[in-house]
Amino acid sequence: MIFRDREHAAQLLAHALRRYKDRHVLVRAIPRGAVPMGRIIADELGGELDVVLVRKLAAPNAPELAIGAVDENGETFLPEGLDHVHVSRGYIEVERARQLAVLRERRALYTPHHASISPAGRIVIVLDDGIATGATMIAALRATRHKDPAELIAASGVIARETFDSVAAEADRVVCLQTPEYFGAVGHFFENFDPVEDDAVIAALAEHGGSMAAHAPPVRT
Numbered sequence: 059m060i061f062r063d064r065e066h067a068a069q070l071l072a073h074a075l076r077r078y079k080d081r082h083v084l085v086r087a088i089p090r091g092a093v094p095m096g097r098i099i100a101d102e103l104g105g106e107l108d109v110v111l112v113r114k115l116a117a118p119n120a121p122e123l124a125i126g127a128v129d130e131n132g133e134t135f136l137p138e139g140l141d142h143v144h145v146s147r148g149y150i151e152v153e154r155a156r157q158l159a160v161l162r163e164r165r166a167l168y169t170p171h172h173a174s175i176s177p178a179g180r181i182v183i184v185l186d187d188g189i190a191t192g193a194t195m196i197a198a199l200r201a202t203r204h205k206d207p208a209e210l211i212a213a214s215g216v217i218a219r220e221t222f223d224s225v226a227a228e229a230d231r232v233v234c235l236q237t238p239e240y241f242g243a244v245g246h247f248f249e250n251f252d253p254v255e256d257d258a259v260i261a262a263l264a265e266h267g268g269s270m271a272a273h274a275p276p277v278r279t
Contacts, residue, residue, distance in 0.1 A: 188244030
């Protein structure tokens with residue numbers, strides 16, 4: 059399946075997640091690509107939208123390849139078996155510091171427009187547009203799990219088949235639209251996969267606002 063764009067993928071995911079409609083869900087989208095998708099899904103489900111700030115740690119000389127991920131609190135996920143990419147501990151620390159700086163900048167940029175929402179006691183959907191190695195999604199799930207959600211769902215338009223089990227081990231449920239054996243890159247599954255900029259993230263957060271659900275009581279499962 060090739061999605062027309064992120065909006066198309068979000069509409070299909072919202073349908074796949076329809077069991078959570080009107081259950082006061084919280085969609086925590088991974089910036090930047092998943093945030094406009096998250097707005098569509100949160101609106102369709104009658105829930106709230108927030109961001110979960112994580113960044114992949116890029117491999118040396120291969121910025122698209124994730125060798126791990128870090129959340130905004132500095133918690134780092136490193137998968138087993140990094141020896142095959144010959145990454146030194148020193149490189150990882152430098153890359154971790156670089157990505158933490160980006161996360162702090164984004165938090166400072168997003169929070170004035172949209173206050174962070176607590177996942178405690180909520181049905182939480184952690185969303186990404188696509189999942190290749192799973193590093194950023196796993197970091198996002200762990201960061202969310204630490205905040206005591208009632209139920210934790212990982213959702214994505216596409217997940218590499220070899221990655222599915224590692225993501226599933228961190229979530230109560232995984233909802234995805236396809237798990238291809240040959241993956242390549244996330245963008246291969248979208249006709250239009252233009253970059254999403256910070257102003258689009260801010261607009262998605264502001265447009266959704268969460269006002270229709272902000273004061274509703276949480277639904278526990």
